[in-house]
Structures are given as C-alpha cells and as structure tokens.
Amino acid sequence: MEEVIKETSKITTLKRLLRYVSSYKWKAIGVIFLLLIVMGCNTLNPMLMKVSIDNFVGSSNVKGLLGIGLALVILNLVVMILSKIRILVMSKITNQVLVDIRHELYTHIQTLSFSFFDNRPVGKILSRVVGDVNALQNLLNSSIVNLIPNIFTVALVIVMMMILNVKLAIVCLTVMPILFIAMFLIEVKSNKRWRKYRDKRSSLLGYTHEAFSGMKVIQGFGREDYARDKYEEHLNQHASGFMHAVKLQDTFWPVVDICRGLGIAIVLLTGYKLTTGDNLSPGTLMAFIMYIEMLWRPIMNLSAFYNAFITNLSAAERIFDILDTHNDMELKASSTALPKIKGKVTFENVSFSYEDDETYALKDADFILKAGEKIALVGETGAGKTTITNLISRFYDPSKGRVLIDGTDIKTVNLESLRSQMGIMLQDSFLFSTTIKENIRYGKLDATDEEIVAAAKAVNAHSFIEKLENGYDTNVNERGSRLSLGQRQLIAFARALIADPRILILDEATANIDTETERLVQKGIKKLMEGRTSIVIAHRLSTIRDCDKIFVVSDGEIVESGKHEELLKKKGYYYNLYCAQYSFLKEA
Known part of the structure; x- marks a missing residue:
C-alpha cells in the first residue's frame, strides 16, 4: 500500500530544511563569504583580458602583458585555495546537518504511539531514516553552495555586461523567459514522479526487510521462488518508477544547453554587427563573450540546484511528514511524573x-x-x-x-x-543483538554484575548461561537467534525482575517454555510476582x-x-x- 504524504509548499519545505543550517550559521556565512570572494575574483578575469587586448596587445607592450599575466595567476591561485577551503567546510556542515536530522527523526519516532507502527512496515520507516535523509545531502550542498552565491554572481555579471554594452546585455537576456517557462513545465510533473518513485523504493525496502525477517518461514515452506517473484515485482516497480522520473528529468539539461547556445549565437550575431559599425572594440566583444560564459555558469548551477531541489524535495517532504506526525495519545506539555506507585x-x-x-x-x-x-x-x-x-x-x-x-x-x-x-513480558521476548549481560541490564541500566547474576539465578537462567562459551558475555545475535525460545524467555524474565516493576504483565510468557523448563521457572515467576500487582x-x-x-x-x-x-x-x-x-x- 502506497503511503499518503501531505503536500506542502516547496518554499516552506526549503525554509524548514535550511533551519537546520542555522545552528552552523557562522560557518555557513563563512562559506558564502568565501564564495563571494571567489565569484568576485572570477568576474575580474574578463576585465583583465579586455585591458590586455585593447591596451597592450595592439601596442606590443610585453611588460604590460606580463603584469596582466602575473595578476591572472595570483588571482586564480587565490580562487583555487579558497575553493578548497570552501569545499572542506561545506562538507562538514552538510554531514553534521544530516546527523542532526537523522537523530531528530529517530528520537521523534521513539515518541510515537503504537498506532503509527501498526500502519507502517519497519522497512518503510527505515527508508525514511536512512534513504530519504541521505537524499538531502545533494540538496543541502546545492542550497548553500549554489543558491545565494550564484544569484549574486548573476546579478554582478549582468551589471558588468550593462556597463560594457547595454544593447548586447538586453539581447543576451532575451532567452531567459524561454528557459524559465521550460523549467516550470518540467517541474510540474517531475515532482510528482519523484514522489511516486520514493514510494516505490519505500515499498521495496519494506518487503525486503519483511522477507529477510521471515526467511525461516520462506525456506520452511519452500517458497523461495514465490518470494523471489514478489521481490522482482517490487524491484521492477521501483526501477520503472525511477526511469519514469528520470526520463522527464533528462530533458532538463538539453533545454538549458539549447537556451545557452541560442543566447551565445544571438550575442555573436549582434556583436558582429556592432563591431563592423565601429561601435564595439574587439576587446569589449571578447570580454562580453567571457561574461556570457560566466553568466551561464551560475545559471547552470542554479539549474542544477533547481534540478536537485525537484529530485530530492519529496525526500524532505517524507521526513517532515513523520516529524509532523504527533502521538495520538494527547501527550500534554504539563504532564507530571507519576510518583512511586x-x-x-x-x-x-x-x-x-x-x-x-x-x-x-x-x-x-x-x-x-x-x-x-x-x-x-x-x-x-x-x-x-x-x-x-x-x-x-x-x-x-x-x-x-x-x-x-x-x-x-x-x-x-x-x-x-x-x-x-511496569514490567512487560510477551510471548515472543525480544532480545537485542548484544551480550546476555547487556540484555538483562536493559531492565536497570546501572545494575552491577552481581545484581545481573542474582536476577538470572532467581529465574533459573544462571545454569544454562554458565554453560555457554562466554557465559554472560555471550553475544545472542540478532533477536536472540543463538538461543532457544525457552532460553530467551528466561533472560527476559531476568530483565523484568532486575527492573523491579510495581505492575507486572505476563502475556503468554511461558508459552514457549517446555514442561521441564516451566517447572523450573515457576519458582522464578512466583518470586517475580511477590509484592507486585501481576x-x-x-x-x-x-x-x-x-x-x-x-x-x-x-x-x-x-x-x-x-x-x-x-x-x-x-x-x-x-x-x-x-x-x-x-x-x-x-x-x-
């Protein structure tokens, strides 16, 4: 069953995402500042080329050309160093933001009521915590690295172009409306397709997790072929969803390239006419062509950001959908602690x-x-x-x-x-993939080794634990698969006993224990019940x-x-x- 995600404004989603960067705002501002310096240095290159062509090439001024060349080397060396620093700092910011989002998501999921988990397979929840958060990395990088600096660069280049030649600048900008209309038309359908693809991926991960968890049942009934066919069905839906989205997305860059080529062709044609009429110097035309390349570079970067935004927006929406899911048990901020009962x-x-x-x-x-x-x-x-x-x-x-x-x-x-x-014992006691000692200690995190052994002895678990290779330090593997069902129950009894609950719930807690073991554990259960509402x-x-x-x-x-x-x-x-x-x- 596909999940229903509430649609929100794209700008609202982006603003909410960027709030996570606010914790690192000074580092982010530093990155933007470095980028502005880099962009500013880059915009000087065409001007230096114009000066060298118009003032020094024609007069064969070697000394002047060497000066310009040295200035260009120093300028680009500064750009290279600052760019490396920017990439390093930006990577640290992005990774830390992803850690923050993933931690907040996990912490929030722990607070949700059972009804949330009743309606969602574990694999689909994992898809949000792992896959969707990872998908935000490119979006966050693009948001900080591309959005603000490239908008600044576009504005700066347009100003420089206007200073050089107003007519050429206006002609150059005539292709922009075509680009924006095409981007909007692609975006309308693209976001829906990427959201559908992520739903298919979530279903694939959900089935995969379920199949691996139930592998004993699959093999026990000899249903490997059936399970493989079901997996292939999910896999094909996942692949077709991706292809359906990416086919539309792949039209994005050709549209940008066509507009870029069209803009350069129009400028060259107009520039040729202006130069033949002695209204434009060769150096100015060369500088203008360089500025056109500089104009389209940030435009393509902004297009890349827009592309990443559309591609990964659904991931952000799915994450915020969970963060906006509240515990339906009406938890109140004014709730007080329940005293010892x-x-x-x-x-x-x-x-x-x-x-x-x-x-x-x-x-x-x-x-x-x-x-x-x-x-x-x-x-x-x-x-x-x-x-x-x-x-x-x-x-x-x-x-x-x-x-x-x-x-x-x-x-x-x-x-x-x-x-x-409260202490709750279920028919299928869950054990974590750690040692027996740590599983028992889960009932009381500050329990000493002596308390753990005493609890195990009380429920008659000590004898079988001692016979294991590493005793209490034996790793039980995932879900306690190394132990028998009865042994898992005994460890769960010890965990409940060490927690010293005032109310004890035993839900078919002895169902998986054989008759002989049950006789041994009944004394432990009686001890567990003493002085407690059971x-x-x-x-x-x-x-x-x-x-x-x-x-x-x-x-x-x-x-x-x-x-x-x-x-x-x-x-x-x-x-x-x-x-x-x-x-x-x-x-x-």
Whole structure:
C-alpha cells in the first residue's frame, strides 16, 4: 500500500530544511563569504583580458602583458585555495546537518504511539531514516553552495555586461523567459514522479526487510521462488518508477544547453554587427563573450540546484511528514511524573477500538485490581485480553472511559514515569543483538554484575548461561537467534525482575517454555510476582489456578470473574474452557 504524504509548499519545505543550517550559521556565512570572494575574483578575469587586448596587445607592450599575466595567476591561485577551503567546510556542515536530522527523526519516532507502527512496515520507516535523509545531502550542498552565491554572481555579471554594452546585455537576456517557462513545465510533473518513485523504493525496502525477517518461514515452506517473484515485482516497480522520473528529468539539461547556445549565437550575431559599425572594440566583444560564459555558469548551477531541489524535495517532504506526525495519545506539555506507585489499577467503563469505529475490542470494562493482587485474564484468541494490558501500559488510550493507577488518570502523567514502573513480558521476548549481560541490564541500566547474576539465578537462567562459551558475555545475535525460545524467555524474565516493576504483565510468557523448563521457572515467576500487582494472560489454565482473581474475557467483555474454584462451581464459560482443555489433554 502506497503511503499518503501531505503536500506542502516547496518554499516552506526549503525554509524548514535550511533551519537546520542555522545552528552552523557562522560557518555557513563563512562559506558564502568565501564564495563571494571567489565569484568576485572570477568576474575580474574578463576585465583583465579586455585591458590586455585593447591596451597592450595592439601596442606590443610585453611588460604590460606580463603584469596582466602575473595578476591572472595570483588571482586564480587565490580562487583555487579558497575553493578548497570552501569545499572542506561545506562538507562538514552538510554531514553534521544530516546527523542532526537523522537523530531528530529517530528520537521523534521513539515518541510515537503504537498506532503509527501498526500502519507502517519497519522497512518503510527505515527508508525514511536512512534513504530519504541521505537524499538531502545533494540538496543541502546545492542550497548553500549554489543558491545565494550564484544569484549574486548573476546579478554582478549582468551589471558588468550593462556597463560594457547595454544593447548586447538586453539581447543576451532575451532567452531567459524561454528557459524559465521550460523549467516550470518540467517541474510540474517531475515532482510528482519523484514522489511516486520514493514510494516505490519505500515499498521495496519494506518487503525486503519483511522477507529477510521471515526467511525461516520462506525456506520452511519452500517458497523461495514465490518470494523471489514478489521481490522482482517490487524491484521492477521501483526501477520503472525511477526511469519514469528520470526520463522527464533528462530533458532538463538539453533545454538549458539549447537556451545557452541560442543566447551565445544571438550575442555573436549582434556583436558582429556592432563591431563592423565601429561601435564595439574587439576587446569589449571578447570580454562580453567571457561574461556570457560566466553568466551561464551560475545559471547552470542554479539549474542544477533547481534540478536537485525537484529530485530530492519529496525526500524532505517524507521526513517532515513523520516529524509532523504527533502521538495520538494527547501527550500534554504539563504532564507530571507519576510518583512511586503501589499498583492499584482501576478501569472506569473503558471501551476501546483499534480502528476508530464502532467495532470495539473492549466494551465497558469496569473493575478494580488491588495493589499486590495476582490477576489472570483468560478467554479465546482475540477476546480482548491483550487490549486490557495495552491500555494499562498506555500503548493506546481508551476510546471511552478512564484507566487509573493509584487513583491517578494515566493520561495526565509522563509516559516514562508510568512505564518505568511496569514490567512487560510477551510471548515472543525480544532480545537485542548484544551480550546476555547487556540484555538483562536493559531492565536497570546501572545494575552491577552481581545484581545481573542474582536476577538470572532467581529465574533459573544462571545454569544454562554458565554453560555457554562466554557465559554472560555471550553475544545472542540478532533477536536472540543463538538461543532457544525457552532460553530467551528466561533472560527476559531476568530483565523484568532486575527492573523491579510495581505492575507486572505476563502475556503468554511461558508459552514457549517446555514442561521441564516451566517447572523450573515457576519458582522464578512466583518470586517475580511477590509484592507486585501481576496480570497474567495464559491459555494453559493450570498456570493460573493460584491467582487471586480470574477475569474471563469474551468478545471484548468481561463475562465472569472470581477464583478458580468459584468459577468452576458456576459451571459457566470458565468451566467449559477448563473441561475442554482437560478433555483435550486426557485424549492426548
């Protein structure tokens, strides 16, 4: 699915982009100053040539010619040195600006709610952070290096041409309207084509990331040919999008060259007539021709800037589109930090819909969890169990009603202060591609090695970690692929324990652990739950029998609640679930 990007004014986009340069304004001003000196020196060359032809060539004044030659050498040597300095400083500015934009983009993405990630594949987000930011390099270089200095050069050259000969200057400028009209017509369609190309590139990166992440599934089902064909389809769309854009863009330079050639031809023809009438000296005509070349050089540089602007504008628009995306959970600037909590959780008539419509994943949930209670959520897949935990963690905000912790509406507190007091264990525990020690320390960044070992021992992970080649310094590889599913879960338990959360959420946390390992880890789980409000989601009803209360969720509603024995006596929904699971195990 192609992304919808809000269109904005090109000038607004450029101004916003140039704001990032303001942090380095003095260096940028220095670069512009160097460029102006270079441009000024370059404009003196034709004048020195005019003086040498009109004053010294005809009179065979060798001494004068040598003086002019020495002046030209010194002048161009200065130009060369200043140009090298300018290129070095400009490269540093551009690279630092790209770092700033990429850092701001990454930092902003971290603040966005889950709904943002629900609607975008990871590959498409990566396309913005990496590809689109890189595309801005040429645009930034062109903006500072080409825009201001070349506008100044065009103005200066036109003034010099007017001083030399007004008629020739006016004749020379007659081709400019043709060039501007052609550039405008090309730009109208070009920007749309480049935006479409970047959407295709984003889709290609999105599918590539997804395919590599799911490579075990592709190979497990023998679907390599199917995956290759899908990749080829995205690749062909990407290539055709590029060719469609570049074909139009390639007409840009021929138009510039035609106008340039036409302008020179008109000037030569007019100049010939003026020289034959003794109204124009040969030196003046030579200087004028040199000025024409000097005029078209900045015009071509400005055209290059315009070309880069059109080509890469869509990249800037896509970056600003994300930066303009706000967290839809109405974060308030006045939000205060949530003090240390006891763990009482209250749902007041809470309803929630993932699609902002009347299809509710949770309907009118109204209950209280006392601090330190162990609560279980059971029900069929999609009943709304995980939705309840998502709302407690404030990954989403309720469509109706309120969620309170210790009597405080969690909408009014700082997210970090809320989530730092919560521990969340999922069925597929994510591990970072670093050492086991660093993965456990993620729960408490200042944890000592002794605390890490103690946490691992508490959840019975220490024994298998010690058997690994490098023990706690063993690198788990990407997503923990070096370890079994059960081992990953145990490390995630240690990470949650060391964080010392006040509210603990276990979402099918033991689903990937074999029976023998589960027996070992149950003691660790009990230790993890001690003194904390614990919410457990489990399909294996045998794992929740000791909970203080069990909520039975069906079709987004809490249909039953009570202890294990109480619910069995009711012979209702929970009783049927328990009997069905017991019968299945007995048959097996």
